[in-house]
Amino acid sequence: MNASLETKDIYLDAHAHGAKDLAGHQWPWVEQTRRRALAQFAEQGFPTTRDEEWRYTNVTPIQRNAFHPAPKDLAGLTLERLKPFVFPDLPCHRLVFVNGHFAPQLSKLCKLPAGAIVSSLAGAIDRGAAFLQHHLAQYAPTDRYGFAALNTAFLVDGACVYLPRDVILTDPVHVLFVSTRRNEPVLAQPRNLFVAEANSRMVLIESYISLDDTRYFTNAISEIVAAENAAVEHYKLGQESAEAYHIGGIYVHQHANSRFVSHNVTIDGALVRNDIDVLFEAEGSECILNGLYVASNRQHIDNHTRLDHARPRCSSREFYKGVLDGRARAVFNGRIIVRQDAQLTDARQENKNLLLSRDAEVDTKPQLEIYADDVKCSHGATVGQLDDDALYYLRSRGIDAATARHVLTYAFAKDVLNRMTLEPIRSYVENMLTMRLLQGQTIEKLA
Amino acid sequence: MLSIKNLKVNVQGKPILQGIDLRVNAGEIHAIMGPNGSGKSTLAHVLAGRDGYEVTAGDVTYLGKDLLAMTPEERARAGVFLGFQYPVEIPGVSNIYLLKAALNAVRKHQGLDELDAIDFLALIKQKLKMMHMSEELLYRSVNEGFSGGEKKRNEILQMAVLQPTLAILDETDSGLDIDALKVVADGVNSLRSPERAIIIVTHYQRLLNYIVPDRVHVLTNGRIAKSGDRELALELDKRGYGWIDAEVGQAGSTAQ
Numbered sequence: 001m002n003a004s005l006e007t008k009d010i011y012l013d014a015h016a017h018g019a020k021d022l023a024g025h026q027w028p029w030v031e032q033t034r035r036r037a038l039a040q041f042a043e044q045g046f047p048t049t050r051d052e053e054w055r056y057t058n059v060t061p062i063q064r065n066a067f068h069p070a071p072k073d074l075a076g077l078t079l080e081r082l083k084p085f086v087f088p089d090l091p092c093h094r095l096v097f098v099n100g101h102f103a104p105q106l107s108k109l110c111k112l113p114a115g116a117i118v119s120s121l122a123g124a125i126d127r128g129a130a131f132l133q134h135h136l137a138q139y140a141p142t143d144r145y146g147f148a149a150l151n152t153a154f155l156v157d158g159a160c161v162y163l164p165r166d167v168i169l170t171d172p173v174h175v176l177f178v179s180t181r182r183n184e185p186v187l188a189q190p191r192n193l194f195v196a197e198a199n200s201r202m203v204l205i206e207s208y209i210s211l212d213d214t215r216y217f218t219n220a221i222s223e224i225v226a227a228e229n230a231a232v233e234h235y236k237l238g239q240e241s242a243e244a245y246h247i248g249g250i251y252v253h254q255h256a257n258s259r260f261v262s263h264n265v266t267i268d269g270a271l272v273r274n275d276i277d278v279l280f281e282a283e284g285s286e287c288i289l290n291g292l293y294v295a296s297n298r299q300h301i302d303n304h305t306r307l308d309h310a311r312p313r314c315s316s317r318e319f320y321k322g323v324l325d326g327r328a329r330a331v332f333n334g335r336i337i338v339r340q341d342a343q344l345t346d347a348r349q350e351n352k353n354l355l356l357s358r359d360a361e362v363d364t365k366p367q368l369e370i371y372a373d374d375v376k377c378s379h380g381a382t383v384g385q386l387d388d389d390a391l392y393y394l395r396s397r398g399i400d401a402a403t404a405r406h407v408l409t410y411a412f413a414k415d416v417l418n419r420m421t422l423e424p425i426r427s428y429v430e431n432m433l434t435m436r437l438l439q440g441q442t443i444e445k446l447a
Numbered sequence: 448m449l450s451i452k453n454l455k456v457n458v459q460g461k462p463i464l465q466g467i468d469l470r471v472n473a474g475e476i477h478a479i480m481g482p483n484g485s486g487k488s489t490l491a492h493v494l495a496g497r498d499g500y501e502v503t504a505g506d507v508t509y510l511g512k513d514l515l516a517m518t519p520e521e522r523a524r525a526g527v528f529l530g531f532q533y534p535v536e537i538p539g540v541s542n543i544y545l546l547k548a549a550l551n552a553v554r555k556h557q558g559l560d561e562l563d564a565i566d567f568l569a570l571i572k573q574k575l576k577m578m579h580m581s582e583e584l585l586y587r588s589v590n591e592g593f594s595g596g597e598k599k600r601n602e603i604l605q606m607a608v609l610q611p612t613l614a615i616l617d618e619t620d621s622g623l624d625i626d627a628l629k630v631v632a633d634g635v636n637s638l639r640s641p642e643r644a645i646i647i648v649t650h651y652q653r654l655l656n657y658i659v660p661d662r663v664h665v666l667t668n669g670r671i672a673k674s675g676d677r678e679l680a681l682e683l684d685k686r687g688y689g690w691i692d693a694e695v696g697q698a699g700s701t702a703q
C-alpha cells in the first residue's frame with residue numbers, strides 16, 4: 001500500500017511540475033477535465049488484485065518503477081529507423097509520437113477531404129476544434145482503476161481524427177507510438193480521439209513499438225465514436241519491448257446502424273492489459289472484435305472486452321486467439337451485457353488458446369449478463385495443445401518436428417489474421433508473427 | 448529392402464502385434480489382409496514411426512538400417528511413405544505447402560536443390576491430372592472438408608509427388624467407388640518399379656484386381672497366420688477369415 005502511495009505521488013508530482021506545458025490552458029473545460037481526473041486518480045491510485053476486473057493481473061511491477069514523462073527530444077531519430085514498422089504498400093496518413101511527444105518531422109499528412117481533421121490531439125486542442133468539447137474525455141471512465149484517470153489528468157497528446165458527415169477517408173491513418181531509450185524509465189500516455197460523424201468511414205492503425213530493449217510504461221487511451229451509419233475499422237498492433245508495461249483502453253460508442261471492427265494483436269511486452277469497451281447506444285449496429293495474443297517467457301497479456309448491448313437489434317462477433325509458451329500467462333475476459341431493452345441482440349464470442357508449454361497458463365472467462373429474453377448469445381472457450389495426430393502426419397511426410405510445431409502454431413494464429421481486410425496490414429502482421437513464432441524462419445504460403 | 452523379425456508391439460499395455468515376420472524385396476508388391484482389429488494399422492504406424500507404440504520384441508531393418516531407431520521424418524526422407532487409413536485434417540496449412548515442404552525435405556536429404564516454383568507447379572499439375580483432382584484442392588487446408596474419396600486420392604497424390612522407396616498404403620481403397628478405385632490403382636501402378644516396394648493393407652481383395660500383388664499375407668490376432676500368392680486373396684474374398692483361424696488353431700500357433 002505504501003509503495004502504491006509513493007508511486008502515486010510521483011505522478012502527482014510530475015503533474016504539478018509539468019501541467020503548465022500541457023495543451024489547452026486557454027480553455028477552462030480542458031483544465032477542468034484534467035483537474036477532475038487528477039482528483040480521481042489521487043483518490044483511486046492503482047487497482048489491486050482485490051478488484052474483480054484485475055484479479056489475474058497484478059500491476060505492482062508497474063508501481064515498483066518510477067516512470068517519468070520524457071522531455072521532447074527526438075535524439076536524432078530518423079524515418080529510416082521506423083521503416084520496419086510502416087506498411088510499404090499502403091498509402092496512409094501517418095502520425096508519429098516519440099516517447100509520448102508528437103514528431104511532425106516523422107509524420108506525413110496527405111490531402112484531406114473538406115472539414116476532415118487528422119492531427120495531433122494537442123494541436124487540435126490548442127486550435128480549439130469545436131467537436132472536442134463534445135467528445136474528449138466523454139467515453140473513457142475515469143471513475144475506476146486509476147489508469148484512465150491518470151491519463152486524463154495529463155491529457156497530453158495523441159492522435160485526433162475527425163470526419164464530418166458523409167466524408168469517407170480513403171487512406172487509413174497510421175499512428176505510431178515509438179519508445180526509445182532514455183536515462184530515466186519513461187511514462188508515455190498516448191491519448192487518442194477518433195470521431196466519425198454520420199455516414200463517414202475511417203480506418204485507423206495504432207502501432208506501439210520500441211526501438212530499444214528498454215523498460216517504460218505506456219498508459220494509452222483511445223476514445224472512438226461511430227455516429228449513425230458510420231464505419232470505423234481499428235487495428236491495434238502491440239509490439240512493445242519485452243521489458244515494457246502497457247495499459248491500454250479503447251472506449252467505443254456506437255450510434256444507430258454503425259459498424260465498428262477491431263483487430264487487436266499483441267505479440268510483445270512484459271505486462272500488457274488491453275481493455276476494449278463498446279457501448280451500443282442505439283439500434284441496428286454491428287461490432288466485430290478480433291484478437292490475437294502471443295506470449296512467451298514470463299510475459300503477461302490480459303485482454304478484457306466489454307460489449308454493452310444497451311439497445312435492440314445489435315450484433316457482436318468476438319473472436320480471440322492466444323498462443324502461450326514458456327511461463328507466459330494470459331487472461332481473456334469477455335463480458336457481454338444484454339440490457340432488458342436489447343431484444344434481438346445477436347452476440348457470439350469465441351476464445352481459443354494454444355498452450356505450447358506445461359508452465360504456460362491462461363485464465364479465460366466468458367461473462368454473459370443477459371436481461372432480455374429474445375436474444376441469441378453464444379460463447380465458447382478452449383484451451384488446448386498442438387494436435388499430436390497433425391504433428392505426426394506432417395513428420396511422416398518428412399517435415400522435422402520443430403518445423404511441424406511451428407507450422408501448426410502459425411496456422412492456429414493465422415486464422416485471426418485472415419479476418420483482416422487490408423492486405424498490406426495483414427501481410428505486415430503475418431511477417432511480425434513469423435518473426436515472433438518462427439524466430440525469423442519463414443514459412444511460405446501456409447494457406 | 449524391408450525385413451521384420453518377430454515384431455511384438457503393445458499399445459497401452461495391451462499386446463497387439465504378437466510376433467510378425469515379414470520380408471519385402473525391392474520390386475515386390477505385398478498385400479496384407481485381415482479382419483478389423485487384427486493389427487494392420489498398428490503395423491503400418493509402427494513402420495512409419497508413430498508415438499505410443501511399445502516395441503517389446505523383434506526388429507525391423509529397412510535398407511540395412513534399424514528402422515525403429517529413426518524418427519518419423521527420418522524414415523520419410525529415407526523413402527518410407529504411409530498412406531493413412533484416416534488422413535489427418537490440418538486446418539490452416541494448405542495442401543500445396545505440405546507437398547512443397549515434404550518434397551523439399553526429401554530432396555534435401557538426397558542432396559538435391561529445392562525445386563523452383565515453376566518446376567514444382569508443373570510437377571504437381573501433372574500428378575493432379577493423373578489423380579483426377581482439381582487444382583483448387585491445392586489451396587485448401589490439408590484434408591479439411593475433403594470427402595472420404597478426396598482424402599484417399601490426396602494420399603496417393605502425395606505419394607506420387609514424393610516417389611517413395613517403400614510405400615505402405617493402409618486401406619486406401621475403403622470408401623472408394625469403382626472409378627476412384629481405378630484412379631488410385633493407376634497412381635499406385637505408376638510407382639511400380641524394380642527399385643521400389645509397396646505394401647497394400649486392405650480387407651477386400653477388390654483393389655487387388657487392379658494392383659496385382661506378388662504376395663498376400665493374412666494378419667489375424669497380431670500374427671501373420673498365412674501367406675500365399677494372389678489366389679489366397681481370392682479365396683479370402685470367397686470364404687472370409689474364419690477358416691484361417693480354424694486352420695491356425697489346428698496347427699498349433701505356428702505362424703507363416
Ligand SMILES: Nc1ncnc2c1ncn2[C@@H]1O[C@H](COP(=O)(O)OP(=O)(O)O)[C@@H](O)[C@H]1O
Binds near residue numbers: 484485486488
Ligand atoms: N491408440 C490405441 N489405443 C488402444 N488400442 C488401440 C489403439 N490403436 C489400436 N488399438 C487396438 O489395437 C487393435 C488393432 O487395431 P488396428 O491396428 O487399428 O487394426 P486394423 O487396422 O487391423 O483394423 C484393436 O484391438 C484396436 O482396438
Ligand SMILES: [Mg+2]
Binds near residue numbers: 487488532
Ligand atoms: Mg486399420
